[in-house]
Amino acid sequence: MRRILFLLIFGFAGLGVLISLGLWQVQRLAWKEGVLAEIDARIAAEPVSLPQSVSEDGDKYLPVTISGDMEPGEIHVLVSVKQVGAGYRIIQSFSTKDRTILVDRGFVPTTAKQAERLTGSMTVIGNLHWPDEIDSYTPEPDIDDNIWFARDVPNLAAALGAEPILLIARSETDPGITPLPVDTAGIPNDHLQYAITWFGLALVWAAMTGYFLWRNRAPAQSEEQ
16 A cells, blocks of 8 residues: 555656646646747837947847938858749948948849848838857857858958947848848747646546556555455
8 A cells, every 4th residue: 555655646746747847848838829929010110210229139030111322242152942942142331321230131042142232321121139049059250251150240240340249131222132020939838748748647647647557556456455
């Protein structure tokens, strides 16, 4: 009986922990979906003029429209687009009346790396963003071949003589460039998978507890007979 009591206590305690973890992940899923919905709403909002004072914390994803001149000279950031393949994001400086910022114009295939692109006077609509793309495995830029491996905003700004402010274009700035506007697709939301995992483990735990209880009751019943 002591063994069975121990198995009951241990089994139900473990089951309770696993179910609690699954329920917690369900709560986290609802929270994350709310956060993503807020970001989507912010991204799709009506564009405003570029604020005089810009901060990453307060202005990330802010929809902005700017008018001025797309400056010559560009940086190529190596990327891969689903169902298209490898290519480059085209980053250039953009000058308004009183300041110069960075614009991510979008994607071109590798074959269009050296193609001529429209510059000069234009209006660009997009979203402010500070991508987090750098880790310990990110290679240093290949300056000679103009190939960068991440949108490192401060270094991009230094290279192009602009403020460390990046506007991701959602409007077309050149017929040969495909805009890659900001969205929430790259923000991880794995809480549903985590919840399923915890509930699955709880089911396995319950089955194993039942099996051990049955196996330990069988000898006891044999002794009584």
